[in-house]
Amino acid sequence: MADAAPGQEAKATSPAENNAAPAPAADNADASAIKAGKVPEGYTTVTEGAASILFKRDEVFYNEVQIKNRDLSVLVLNEYATQLEHEANEQYSRRSKNLSWRKLPPTEQTWGPDFARDAPALVNNKAAQRATKAKANADSQAEADTAATNAKATETKDAAGAVKDAAKTEDRGSLTGLRILEALSASGLRSIRYAKEISDGVGVDKIIANDLETHAVNAIRLNLSLNGLKDGEVVTANEADANMYMYHHRTDAKSSTEHTRIEKFIPKASRPFDAAKDPFDVIDLDPYGPPTPFLDASVQSVREGGLLCITATDLPTLCGKSFETCFSRYKAQPLRSGNYPHEMALRILLACIEMTANTHGKNIVPLLSVHMDFYIRVFVRVYSNKNEVKQAPTKLGLVLQSRGCDSFYIQPFASSYTSKSGNSETVRPAAFKAPNMCPETGADMAIGGPIWIKPMHNAEFVKSLLSRFSNQYTPKSAFDARELGGASLVHPVVANVADELIDTPLHYSLPHLCSKLHCEVPTTEVFHSALANAGYKVSKTHSSPQHVKTNAPPEFIWDVLRVWVKERSPVNSKHLQDPESIASKILAKEPTHKVDLSINSEIRKRGHRDRAISRYKGNPKPNWGPKPAAAGSKSQQTHRRRNRGANDQPAGDNSFPTSKRSRPNPEPDWKSF
Numbered sequence: 001m002a003d004a005a006p007g008q009e010a011k012a013t014s015p016a017e018n019n020a021a022p023a024p025a026a027d028n029a030d031a032s033a034i035k036a037g038k039v040p041e042g043y044t045t046v047t048e049g050a051a052s053i054l055f056k057r058d059e060v061f062y063n064e065v066q067i068k069n070r071d072l073s074v075l076v077l078n079e080y081a082t083q084l085e086h087e088a089n090e091q092y093s094r095r096s097k098n099l100s101w102r103k104l105p106p107t108e109q110t111w112g113p114d115f116a117r118d119a120p121a122l123v124n125n126k127a128a129q130r131a132t133k134a135k136a137n138a139d140s141q142a143e144a145d146t147a148a149t150n151a152k153a154t155e156t157k158d159a160a161g162a163v164k165d166a167a168k169t170e171d172r173g174s175l176t177g178l179r180i181l182e183a184l185s186a187s188g189l190r191s192i193r194y195a196k197e198i199s200d201g202v203g204v205d206k207i208i209a210n211d212l213e214t215h216a217v218n219a220i221r222l223n224l225s226l227n228g229l230k231d232g233e234v235v236t237a238n239e240a241d242a243n244m245y246m247y248h249h250r251t252d253a254k255s256s257t258e259h260t261r262i263e264k265f266i267p268k269a270s271r272p273f274d275a276a277k278d279p280f281d282v283i284d285l286d287p288y289g290p291p292t293p294f295l296d297a298s299v300q301s302v303r304e305g306g307l308l309c310i311t312a313t314d315l316p317t318l319c320g321k322s323f324e325t326c327f328s329r330y331k332a333q334p335l336r337s338g339n340y341p342h343e344m345a346l347r348i349l350l351a352c353i354e355m356t357a358n359t360h361g362k363n364i365v366p367l368l369s370v371h372m373d374f375y376i377r378v379f380v381r382v383y384s385n386k387n388e389v390k391q392a393p394t395k396l397g398l399v400l401q402s403r404g405c406d407s408f409y410i411q412p413f414a415s416s417y418t419s420k421s422g423n424s425e426t427v428r429p430a431a432f433k434a435p436n437m438c439p440e441t442g443a444d445m446a447i448g449g450p451i452w453i454k455p456m457h458n459a460e461f462v463k464s465l466l467s468r469f470s471n472q473y474t475p476k477s478a479f480d481a482r483e484l485g486g487a488s489l490v491h492p493v494v495a496n497v498a499d500e501l502i503d504t505p506l507h508y509s510l511p512h513l514c515s516k517l518h519c520e521v522p523t524t525e526v527f528h529s530a531l532a533n534a535g536y537k538v539s540k541t542h543s544s545p546q547h548v549k550t551n552a553p554p555e556f557i558w559d560v561l562r563v564w565v566k567e568r569s570p571v572n573s574k575h576l577q578d579p580e581s582i583a584s585k586i587l588a589k590e591p592t593h594k595v596d597l598s599i600n601s602e603i604r605k606r607g608h609r610d611r612a613i614s615r616y617k618g619n620p621k622p623n624w625g626p627k628p629a630a631a632g633s634k635s636q637q638t639h640r641r642r643n644r645g646a647n648d649q650p651a652g653d654n655s656f657p658t659s660k661r662s663r664p665n666p667e668p669d670w671k672s673f
């Protein structure tokens with residue numbers, strides 16, 4: 001085998017080892033090298049989760065850092081597939097209740113399939129998945145054959161069992177697996193992992209691994225073959241512009257409800273999936289930089305209740321380095337904030353997806369929204385619920401941030417109220433409640449947003465994700481640790497999200513607050529205790545232990561620090577010589593609230609529990625950051641052209657902060673607002 005590139009694991013299973021056909025995309029010399037079990041010159045091999053891939057670094061994009069992104073996505077999709085199974089069961093129960101109280105016309109009575117005839121089809125999806133998975137994991141043809149025979153035997157057994165169950169219970173129709181579009185696939189690694197690692201709930205039916213670049217699509221085909229997957233079966237490699245492809249699959253709010261999981265039970269949906277035009281259950285967008293060029297097509301081509309998994313790597317823009325660029329991309333103004341740049345980025349992205357969905361009569365429900373390494377990733381379900389669309393202005397709001405001390409206030413666009421009759425909920429423009437001048441420093445208030453002001457996560461969903469890790473870093477058998485390359489990186493993220501206060505948008509950063517006063521930073525335990533002792537809710541955030549999420553108002557936050565300075569950590573008088581400085585203005589005021597800095601027993605317990613696992617991990621390797629786009633790719637050229645003149649968009653996924661130059665100024669340059 002040729003040497004792997006530095007930092008890469010040279011673990012790719014050779015085609016000879018896994019008995020795959022010679023790579024279709026490689027040229028003759030490469031194909032013979034691959035056939036001989038060697039890595040051809042210029043190729044890099046990578047093993048991640050249950051997939052091993054091979055690609056040319058200068059032609060196809062791969063960034064190992066995004067392993068966390070892919071691992072988390074595998075975890076989320078397994079949970080989503082499980083939820084869809086529950087929902088289908090509930091849908092079935094509701095339907096059967098309805099059926100029980102009315103006499104069915106003869107035509108409707110024949111809705112249910114002939115169960116004895118269709119039982120094999122009922123288990124077909126799962127059996128096919130088992131066979132593909134077993135085959136892909138088998139080391140030899142003999143093992144693959146045995147695996148296929150076993151899968152066939154299980155299939156027959158399942159079918160027989162299903163027929164027996166059908167005699168006992170009513171027909172439950174046929175559950176279909178997930179139809180996934182990876183719109184920007186590059187090497188196909190993510191799609192291959194989805195095919196091999198998503199087996200819970202309804203499982204996987206079809207995956208389209210799409211890319212604009214011929215090199216990338218060739219790499220996808222090569223990698224499918226290397227992983228024992230036949231192009232066109234579970235995974236199909238597709239060369240197209242992502243938007244054009246998605247627009248062919250779009251559905252409107254009215255028709256999207258026609259698509260349902262229980263294919264045979266509900267007549268409207270009884271036709272098979274039409275891969276050429278039906279909407280998808282899951283659309284994964286993992287672009288270079290911003291996902292905004294793909295949002296309109298994606299909200300339209302995802303089915304009712306479907307899932308969008310969206311990455312944004314243009315964090316400098318989203319965090320306020322170039323607010324004009326952010327406004328043109330996301331229709332929102334970011335604020336340079338030492339407190340909450342990444343959470344504001346997440347909330348700008350969510351607002352942008354919601355508003356894009358609203359234009360098509362749809363609304364989003366976020367399941368999970370995280371900032372990791374140098375990017376953000378959100379998982380949102382898309383529905384076409386008219387009432388929820390009407391409520392959109394209550395879910396969006398502005399951020400008013402002091403130009404002096406960075407205190408912030410959230411101003412919703414609208415509030416909802418119940419009509420006089422008490423029958424319907426409606427919305428009206430909200431009264432302006434935020435102060436128009438900073439109460440602490442007298443400074444102006446800068447306007448940011450619109451941002452999403454409702455929860456960024458679904459608490460129940462996150463709880464279910466967390467329960468998949470039965471104990472520290474040992475996922476349950478359904479979600480195999482061996483297949484989850486970076487389980488040890490993903491578990492703390494999920495654990496931290498589960499602990500994050502869900503109903504308080506944005507947060508403070510303790511070091512940033514203290515930098516305003518030039519005082520020592522209190523421990524998190526002391527600061528959290530002061531808030532908890534006064535009856536406020538408080539938590540860390542998923543991305544930093546020093547972030548403070550709380551429902552306490554800014555004036556109480558500053559009172560805690562005033563008392564901290566007074567009782568525990570006096571400020572050097574040189575910082576208070578200028579009466580116009582922020583520190584002087586804040587500390588000139590006496591606290592107006594009673595503040596108790598003693599350690600709160602609940603906060604102490606939380607601290608002990610948190611120390612049980614390593615919750616905030618450093619980078620596993622040096623240079624754990626973004627990578628440039630594949631050189632010479634069409635998308636890199638388009639990217640360059642689009643961003644000529646923009647100061648923050650190197651091609652590839654952008655990092656935040658990578659260099660001193662791109663780091664947001666901790667003391668914002670307010671002139672730029």
Ligand SMILES: C[S@@+](CC[C@H](N)C(=O)[O-])C[C@H]1O[C@@H](n2cnc3c(N)ncnc32)[C@H](O)[C@@H]1O
Nearest residue numbers: 184185186190211212213241242286287288635
């Ligand atoms: C960041 S990479 C994707 C990485 C991949 N999802 C993974 O997990 O490794 C972005 C890919 O999007 C492709 N791309 C860029 N613009 C596109 C478009 N308009 N349609 C389809 N693919 C596009 C690029 O060729 C590139 O391979």
